[in-house]
Amino acid sequence: MRTALSLALAVGAVAVAASVPGASAAAPATARVDPGAVGQPSPDPVRWGPCPEDVTAPRLECSTLDVPLDYRRPDGRRIEIAISRLASENPSKRRGVLVTNPGGPGGAGLDYPAVLAGAGLPREVLDSYDVIGFDPRGIGRSTPVTCDLTREQQYRGNFAPYAHTAADVTREAGYARTVAKQCATSRTASMLPHITTANTARDMDRIRAALGEPKLSYLGHSYGTHLGAVYATMFPKPGDRVVLDSSLGPGGYDVTAMRSFARGLEDRFPDFAAFAAARPRYGLGATTEQVTAKFFELAKRLDEKPVQGIDGTAFRAVTFERLYVDALMPHLAEFWQAVDTGRPVPVLPVPPHLENLMAARFYVICGDSRWPRTVREYQRNVAFDRLRYPMLGGSTAGIGPCAFWPTERVEPPVRIGDRGPSNILMVQNERDPGTPLAGARELRRTFGQRATLVTADQGGHGVHPFGGNTCAHDAVTAFLTTGQRPARDVACAAEPGDQEKRTVFGQRGNGSAQRDMVASGTPR
Numbered sequence: 460m461r462t463a464l465s466l467a468l469a470v471g472a473v474a475v476a477a478s479v480p481g482a483s484a485a486a487p488a489t490a491r492v493d494p495g496a497v498g499q500p501s502p503d504p505v506r507w508g509p510c511p512e513d514v515t516a517p518r519l520e521c522s523t524l525d526v527p528l529d530y531r532r533p534d535g536r537r538i539e540i541a542i543s544r545l546a547s548e549n550p551s552k553r554r555g556v557l558v559t560n561p562g563g564p565g566g567a568g569l570d571y572p573a574v575l576a577g578a579g580l581p582r583e584v585l586d587s588y589d590v591i592g593f594d595p596r597g598i599g600r601s602t603p604v605t606c607d608l609t610r611e612q613q614y615r616g617n618f619a620p621y622a623h624t625a626a627d628v629t630r631e632a633g634y635a636r637t638v639a640k641q642c643a644t645s646r647t648a649s650m651l652p653h654i655t656t657a658n659t660a661r662d663m664d665r666i667r668a669a670l671g672e673p674k675l676s677y678l679g680h681s682y683g684t685h686l687g688a689v690y691a692t693m694f695p696k697p698g699d700r701v702v703l704d705s706s707l708g709p710g711g712y713d714v715t716a717m718r719s720f721a722r723g724l725e726d727r728f729p730d731f732a733a734f735a736a737a738r739p740r741y742g743l744g745a746t747t748e749q750v751t752a753k754f755f756e757l758a759k760r761l762d763e764k765p766v767q768g769i770d771g772t773a774f775r776a777v778t779f780e781r782l783y784v785d786a787l788m789p790h791l792a793e794f795w796q797a798v799d800t801g802r803p804v805p806v807l808p809v810p811p812h813l814e815n816l817m818a819a820r821f822y823v824i825c826g827d828s829r830w831p832r833t834v835r836e837y838q839r840n841v842a843f844d845r846l847r848y849p850m851l852g853g854s855t856a857g858i859g860p861c862a863f864w865p866t867e868r869v870e871p872p873v874r875i876g877d878r879g880p881s882n883i884l885m886v887q888n889e890r891d892p893g894t895p896l897a898g899a900r901e902l903r904r905t906f907g908q909r910a911t912l913v914t915a916d917q918g919g920h921g922v923h924p925f926g927g928n929t930c931a932h933d934a935v936t937a938f939l940t941t942g943q944r945p946a947r948d949v950a951c952a953a954e955p956g957d958q959e960k961r962t963v964f965g966q967r968g969n970g971s972a973q974r975d976m977v978a979s980g981t982p983r
Contacts, residue, residue: 502668503524505542510569514543514569516572518545519572519592520543521543521544524665525537526540530658538601540602540662542592543572543592544590545576545589545590545592547585553589554588555675556588556672557588557677558663558677559575559590560683562705564595565817565823569594569599572592575590578924581932581936584940587939588676596662603647604647605647606817606818607646608818613809619858620857622854625841628837631857632862635859635860639821639864642860642864652826653869656686656689657870660686660690660693661693663675663677664694675699676700681921684704684705684706684885689873692874700939701882702938702939703910704935705920705922706899707902708899711824713828716894717855717859718852720851721850722848724782724851726889727782729890730785730918731782735750735788741795754778755850759771772854774798782919825860826864830861830862837856840856841857875905875906876906876907877908878909881910883909885899885912886913886914886935889915890918892920894920899912899914903948911945911947913945916928916950930949930952934949
């Protein structure tokens with residue numbers, strides 16, 4: 460059941476101004492140019508063909524692209540990137556390519572163009588672009604990485620158990636050190652310094668070049684927002700229209716983002732408490748206060764004595780993950796009811812390729828940024844977050860393998876800033892458990908005039924095309940198809956029926972909710 464948390468953390472009518480993306484009047488004339496792109500030979504053109512047999516998406520074409528493992532050594536070892544295309548069926552309206560990423564890190568995205576189309580990506584967007592998907596380096600059908608995780612380690616997940624005391628953190632440190640050592644000595648350890656968001660951004664630009672496109676538009680969800688922000692920073696000139704949906708903060712998936720999951724659950728939980736209180740059949744409480752009290756009652760009971768293999772950490776994990784999507788609230792209420800009354804609890808499916816999912820997440824988040832190195836610092840963080848965000852803070856502030864990651868870095872983290880064209884549209888739910896609104900607002904401030912933020916008064920993870928808010932949807936569609944963005948930040952009001960309209964986000968095998976769980980240490 461802890462795999463659930465490992466699988467849950469780790470994706471309307473609005474007046475728009477005719478501000479076609481271009482250089483912001485207040486932005487400097489120059490932006491960061493990626494040194495890794497200098498001197499790179501032109502990639503071979505892409506030759507499209509059938510997708511792998513297990514990718515059963517109509518009209519989706521697939522191919523592969525060889526890229527340098529280390530962009531500082533373009534003539535050195537090459538690795539393979541699996542890519543896909545859902546081609547525009549209206550050549551007269553086609554304006555370019557829309558590269559997509561579903562989140563993670565650790566999640567594959569080869570079938571994501573078809574998933575987006577099936578989830579309701581507007582026809583005018585599908586006509587305007589060839590929608591491009593890819594498995595990022597180290598993941599899935601691209602040259603994969605491993606940490607040689609045992610089956611037991613995979614089932615345990617990579618989210619730290621809820622720590623009630625400093626001793627709990629010390630105990631978990633031993634396990635975290637073991638996993639870090641496995642990654643650093645695995646058969647793919649030579650790839651470890653190069654599986655980073657910066658290199659994935661470079662791969663994206665190689666995809667653009669191989670497709671013969673002068674510009675690249677982008678739609679990224681969850682961790683994919685950080686990938687998009689890094690690309691927009693490293694490659695400001697070829698970046699066209701960039702949509703970041705459900706954003707991490709400017710530091711990406713760092714220790715701050717990991718701890719923010721606890722805040723995200725606290726932001727989102729009132730939606731579920733109201734849902735359960737309004738439905739007496741679940742027996743979880745007649746008021747939101749009673750439902751909240753039931754959460755702590757069940758968590759404490761399961762910490763002391765697990766039921767059907769479910770302990771307090773697993774209970775918290777499942778609660779967090781199921782709040783990614785409104786449509787999963789009935790399932791969560793039934794889960795609580797079963798745990799509370801002793802009824803059989805359905806077994807949650809384990810996603811395919813879980814070892815690679817978890818390993819790739821470690822490679823990326825531990826390699827992207829510096830994490831605290833001492834057990835004492837994690838003990839302080841847990842003590843603070845357990846009081847401030849008691850529902851999940853004892854887990855999300857806990858220690859993980861990044862604390863013991865090799866210190867060698869090929870390059871410093873990419874610093875997001877406000878230099879570059881004004882071509883970024885951010886969309887965000889107000890009550891997002893996986894990427895809380897506070898992080899999106901911080902990223903928005905960091906971008907300055909480069910970005911505009913559209914918020915939707917709804918809960919859950921993922922806005923376009925998965926959410927139900929027409930105002931937010933129309934803003935994204937207008938931007939991608941016409942280049943028009945809102946003249947200023949927009950707050951979209953709640954709309955009747957939002958909850959019923961929301962598509963189940965992440966219900967497929969490698970969906971965003973699962974990727975976030977694995978990504979966070981157990982969620983996504």
